[in-house]
Amino acid sequence: MDRFLTKNRSTEPTNSPAVEDTAAKKPKNSWPIKIRRYEAAYIKYGFTAIQKNGHDCPKCVLCLETLSNECLKPSKLQRHLMQKHPAEAEKTTDFFRRKEEHLARQSAAFTQQATVPERALKASFLASYHIARAKKPHTIGEDLLLPATKDIVRELLGEDAAKKIDAVPLSDNTVSRRIGDMAQDVSAQLLEQVRASEYFALQLDESTDISNEAQLLVYIRFISQERFVEEILFCKALERRTTGKDIFQVLDDYIESNGLNWARCVGVCSDGAAAMTGKISGVTALIKQKAPHVVATHCMLHREALVAKRMDNELNQVLQEVVQVVNFIKARPLKHRLFTLLCNEMGARFEGLLLHSNVRWLSRGAVLNRVYELRREVGEFLSSEKHQLAERFTDATWIRKLAYMSDIFLHLNVLNQSMQGRDTYILQVQDKVRAFSKKIMLWSNKLQEGVTEMFPLLHQELLSCDDLGSISPMIQSHLEHLQGYFKDYFPDLENTHLNWVRNPFSPGVGSSLDIKSQEELIEMTNSGDLKLNFEALPLSNYWLHVRKDYPTLADRALKCLLPFATTYLLYNTSYQPIGVPLLNTAPSPGLWAEGYSASPRGQMAAQQAFRPSDRPPPMANLSLIHQPEL
Template sequence: MCSVMLGEAAAAKLDAIPISDNTIQRRISDMACDVKEQVLDCVRESPFHAIQLDESTDVAHCAQLMVYVRFIKEHSVQEDFLFCVSLPARTTADELFKALNNFYQANCLDWGRCCGICTDGARAMTGRHSGLVKQVQAVAPAAVWKHCIIHRQALATKRMPQELRAVLDEAVKIVNLIKSRALNARLFSILCNEMGAQFQQLLLHSEVRWLSRGKVLTRLCVLREEVLLFLTEINSPLAKHLADMNWLAMLAYLSDIFDRINSLNTSLQGKECHVFSAHDQVSGFRKKLDLWCARVERGSVEMFPTLEDVAEKTGLPLNSVQTVITAHLNGLRDQFGEYFGEDALGNQWVRNPFSFPATPRDGLSLQEEEALVELSSNMDLKQRLGEMPITCFWFSVESEFPQISTKATKVLIPFTSTYLCECGFSALTMIKNKYRSRLQVEDDLRLFLSGVQPRIEHLCASKARPHCSH
């Protein structure tokens, strides 16, 4: 209209006028509120739900508590972002529970329906007398606590013999010498390019990232010849390590074993992971440790291809590192036993009611055991179990066996890890950065992380009608 009445020049000037400073923010908030209400309605309607939560600090040094929820909707298990809130001061158990409880009360959520809570092993979360978990269980007696299985796996792999620890520390020093200095990084990249190397750069080690250690060591082993040449050219005393065959063999072993550990870590990540599938992965890895240990004692390292390649090229006898490798594998096996134990043996009837009878430790009543016996005698249901996921199977028999179906679902609903929270914190780092350090990030996070779509037509209908001339 402006261009018709006043001309294109005037219209261009009008287009240059910025809209209100909070117009976009209002629209984001409106869509986020709509998504939030949809998720809350699903949680309220679900017969029970489970939560996972974690706490981290953002770029503005604000402590952020993030919570995800898993619930039942239309005979399927779904999980979604619940909320993220800033903690004003301390991150004690009392403050964490206060923020969590306030959200539950403000949104009319029933603590009695919470059947599981998953956290890491921090003291504020798991304190014996006044930790967050204890306070949650005081208002939600049915909530079963799960220690994040990925955090436990990371803790179980921390310890190692002193010889391997020294090799790891020296490898990190080598990487840092090249990566932390811009000139060295550029010169090394040119050297790799001239030598036709598979990669052009090393990877920087980060202690807090789950997969960092394995990826850094693997890259260093691939570029070991280029790194040795570069360190020799700059007269670094670290070059002696890459010229030492024993040191190089232990580096190759660390690269292989942490690559295997990374594979385990990755298999424990992802959505819709229940307790049985997660512990199957851990149990398989523990059995592999026994197998690898026995093979190393017999002088075979074919399961560690990088170590085998180094041994063949250098002619290094394996007995020079055999004792250290065996000690590390035995230590890993003991550590996994300490952190995981046998806690996956209960409730096996949930996974396969046709093969595993209930035991006293499963806590079933007489009526529930009778229903389980009746179900296990139905061959049509046995065929159905093989055709669908385990959660869908228990939903499908809810009308026939309501008691044991509910019991089984409560075993499958709780989270096994805080993987979703970790993904949420990665998104938080991207959204709230040093250029937007004062951003109130919950609405933006909700739209970014939630799988629920805002009801745009509903939101438009709720707004005032525009003037007819518009």
């Protein structure tokens, strides 16, 4: 027992001077480790030298055993020779030198075979890049691309040139690594450019892909090399819930972990879902806690699609009947074949109808227009099938309603397509919506005067009988309601206080600016050279061009132009299963990649794509992918 107590007491800390003196006087082994160097004379013992951890280490040229640096002593080297190679102990120095040269040749040959030539390495990256852009499986490189390339080269350049193709590594694992390397390289370059930008704006969307995985996709617009750049920032899976807090947590973690500053974010554009725009726990509300100056925008494409869905009961009944007819013909293979034969016999312009889809914004206009174009063929086919809606295609009033709906949805589709594309600004899209709203007012006034030329199909129907009849009040009512819906969904169209951003040289603009900005505006408008530049350059490039001379004014203008007006980039990107990287146009000169963007998981698979001009709204169920319309 005393032994344990003594041990316990000895482990307790003490401040006794005697103990401190004893510890101070305790000798320490602080001898430095001696680093030995190899000498050419050691070859007579059968040893050469290799570098290991920056030090010379002896290597036996007979058994290829490598010893430590401490063994670089003649006595230890000689002992190794005598104990392990007694038969060669009496050999001359020339014998060991020949062994050393033979070992050097073997090492050089092995290195040459194991190392991929630079040109073959570059070819491997280029082939992997094309495989990724084509969205093909990784195995296609070794199974198809490599054999086909060898056959082509053999026929054109000969057998010697074809043998060089074997040096290009294109196994499935190699292709996967190449794609991952390119993705990391482009992602690093993108983040470096974003960190150097003074401001940036985001557009984000959460949606479910075809494998029922919730994904958060984020695009970014920033300033680089005196121009606006739009790139995909990241695509991450939401493993649990998709509430505003969960979405913001993923977004905030990425921003903070990659050294981005929320204070530089000037705009966030989303689809307007509750998780995005909630006043308390929505993503935009949580972002404003980090950056109070952020401008939150509801996608104007989405708002326009919501306006187009609103229609009177009478017109909605026509649409439902059209959908019923289309489903009767298209959903049955036999009916579809018979209708195609009928269209060919009657010399119709088209051979089939288009399926209607609620998740496609342009679907209504395309379906209605096709049914109107084939109204005679559809009526004939329904009559032969004794369908209950056959009489609709002989009713002149119903046909006029169909013609009007085809015309008005054609106008709405043209507006929707004009708002799509890259490099769109809030002011630019607002101008288009405001112009369309004024057109509706003009059409309503002209319709009261009996003018129908703004609706070509309806005007054509009225040529035989110039009488709108009972549909005139219905059209008037729909136009008035449509104009009201635009005012409800676009309450911020009257932004004349920002006319100085659109055209700083227009007279009378900029009165709402502060004194410093007004002074810079006066100086700018009195420069003839800048006026010429304004007419020649795009709006964003012009304000970037004058930023050095007029920093206060240009800074305010760039904050107005940088935020996204729509989430077109998100709708134009294919939602795909987790593990599929997204492609982009960011250059990657370091790895010879000319457009591969950051990968969520670094794996490539087949990618399902929607048509760019007709993306579904994010609130739709994206697990159902419809075939493209013809």
